[in-house]
Amino acid sequence: MRFVLLTALAAALPLLTPATPRCGAAMPEVLFVLDSSGSMSEDAGGQRKIDAAKQVMHDITPALPEEVLVGLVAYGHRRPGDCTDIEVLMPAGSSDRQGLLSQVDRLEPRGKTPITSAVLTAAGMLKGKDAVTSIVLVSDGVETCAGDPCRVVRELKSTGCKFVLHAVGFAVDAAAAKQLGCLAKAGGGKYFAAADGDALLAALNAVSQEVAEDVEQAKIQTVAGGTGLGKLRLAMPKGAQESLRYVEIARASDGKVVKTITNLQADDTHPLLSGEYRVTAGFATPNNGESTRTELGVFTIATQQTRDLELGSIAFNLPESLASANNWNDRLHVETVVVKDSGTGAVAATVSSNGNGYYTFKDKPLLPGVYDVELIYSASEEPSAVARRVVVKPGSKSTVTLDSGVRFVRPEQKISGWRVYRRPEQSADAAEDQGAAPERELVLQAQARPGIGASLRVDGLYYPYLLPAGTYDFEIDVVGMTEPLPAGEAVEIHAGELLRFETGL
Incomplete structure (x- = not known):
């Protein structure tokens, strides 16, 4: 214990x-x-x-x-x-x-x-x-x-x-x-x-x-004596297994892989000799890309007993207009989805689009827990948080609705990038432990800077970007200027709204 x-x-x-x-x-x-x-x-x-x-x-x-x-x-x-x-x-x-x-x-x-x-x-x-x-x-x-x-x-x-x-x-x-x-x-x-x-x-x-x-x-305490067969039952919500290319089972003592499960089912049982095993999931990447590995933990298999490893999952609900828009510029251009533990920040799942995006918003099987979801866009190397503290329960699907965000309207002036800062919610209980509370800092929520000079791919600045409903400040980098310009303060984005924002430039 x-x-x-x-x-x-x-x-x-x-x-x-x-x-x-x-x-x-x-x-x-x-x-x-x-x-x-x-x-x-x-x-x-x-x-x-x-x-x-x-x-x-x-x-x-x-x-x-x-x-x-x-x-x-x-x-x-x-x-x-x-x-x-x-x-x-x-x-x-x-x-x-x-x-x-x-x-x-x-x-x-x-x-x-x-x-x-x-x-x-x-x-x-x-x-x-x-x-x-x-x-x-x-x-x-x-x-x-x-x-x-x-x-x-x-x-x-x-x-x-x-x-x-x-x-x-x-x-x-x-x-x-x-x-x-x-x-x-x-x-x-x-x-x-x-x-x-x-x-x-x-x-x-x-x-x-x-x-x-x-x-x-x-x-x-009484311990199981001798050796013998036990079983590992791996279960997850139906459909979540489609995101996995394999599950690997290795002996914890020496790391030797004893079984690789490739034909995954939503509920399946696997016989193993009694002992401790490290279980790792491989998330699928399209176009035969290399799978990203996530360790699920070390589990004890006891003789004549079945050890249940029951996962939950995160599912995504996106407007059809964003998920499969006919116009290339109207689509989401998400390179990577990252799921992290809300407390430790440990990465629980990483799924790359690899120029295809087939698995990007497929259900993600996860150990039960509380998670944050981040997106990395084609025009930004920095992650953007789109959902926080998503509760995942064993055997259950937790749906994250992504239906709000921003889309910048192309201005007359040339710009090379922008940043969106979220204004944290104020709370009466969130006073300082001592002294006067300082001004609360803005939180960088999303940014885009696809390139500089001749290599600038400006289209990436004007794709849709998902943001949670909230209050934001916008900041623009104008070509030829050495300092960013504030383009919007306390801008409200509501649930279900993809805000088209005019910079005024």
């Missing part, structure tokens, strides 16, 4: 049942995700909250059973006002506890409290895990990055992700206690209140004791 600690520790290793014997008992792991937001510089019981947390980490970490591997993630420790300030300081599964504590000692509170993204980052590391993961979140305040962590936990639960979430409120007010309590309830765990360092230590000691008990339980 893997244990994740969102600023803390984890617990609750379930007993194996006769229906799911394993070839070995997984030991608990601990991943610390440490809150280092600006408010952690405040006083709690006569010392700064961050100093109390560091002291508790020094007490708890060495006391963990030696079998427990550790990791460290921190947020808010580098940049004030940055909701993306989440960093893996030590990957999960490390035995270097002193190195972890050295990283903890370097933390200083500076930034915001992106609880939602922190939970997504943790969950993104749990895909394909057989054992239940207990997540314990310790926070000294509410979400400050306009997220909805309680909703995200419920969504993650709906994907079948195997975790229990406990929450610890460190010297928090009533609003934070309410939010953290909601998180714990949604995650099937408990909420703990800690007013100072001593209370924080007591709370984490209680959880770490459960970890120690789980280690002992793991040692005595």
Whole structure:
């Protein structure tokens, strides 16, 4: 079992049942995700909250059973006002506890409290895990990055992700206690209140004791003896298999490929010797292009048992006028579709058009989880996000509707490129942890710059580009000018609308 600690520790290793014997008992792991937001510089019981947390980490970490591997993630420790300030300081599964504590000692509170993204980052590391993961979140305040962590936990639960979430409120007010309590309830765990360092230590000691008990339980679990045949059942929503050229099954111990499945079915079972196997999917590329590979995970096959690997999928709903327009200039010119895990940013699928586009918007089979979808256009090397936090459930199809965007009208002046910036939504809860909130930065959503000088292929600037509904600023590069020109501010793009935009040049 893997244990994740969102600023803390984890617990609750379930007993194996006769229906799911394993070839070995997984030991608990601990991943610390440490809150280092600006408010952690405040006083709690006569010392700064961050100093109390560091002291508790020094007490708890060495006391963990030696079998427990550790990791460290921190947020808010580098940049004030940055909701993306989440960093893996030590990957999960490390035995270097002193190195972890050295990283903890370097933390200083500076930034915001992106609880939602922190939970997504943790969950993104749990895909394909057989054992239940207990997540314990310790926070000294509410979400400050306009997220909805309680909703995200419920969504993650709906994907079948195997975790229990406990929450610890460190010297928090009533609003934070309410939010953290909601998180714990949604995650099937408990909420703990800690007013100072001593209370924080007591709370984490209680959880770490459960970890120690789980280690002992793991040692005595019944394991499947001997060798023999088991089965891997690979299932996905009907039609999703069309995006795959193959699925490869290799022994985890030596990497030897024992089976390559090319005639894929939506639901099929494959006999294998008992053991651990790494499963990889190869996404098809048209015109006999090289397949892009995505690792689905390492799975245990037990004697006389069937291990289910049930995928979900993302489907795309596009207007017919964009998907198959007769006029070349009226079509979408998407070179690559990229699907990434919303929390970790790990690429889950990459599909290239390879001058054909047959597979571009075919259903994409994926491990259950939460994903972002990006497009790379022919006139831009940079990805453009068109859908965020798409929830994929096992055996289910999640449809992403792409029916809004922009198309620039060719101006009289020659232009060499443009950029579209999205204005983030404002939230009453998204205040700074300390001091006045700075002006919120615009987010680069899409851009086009197909070439320079004689090689400029200007047609690419005026193709349709998909954008989520929202408010945008436009910026134009005019040939002969050294600085970009603002062409539109606070431009509204509505769902179902392909905006034809006149630059005024």
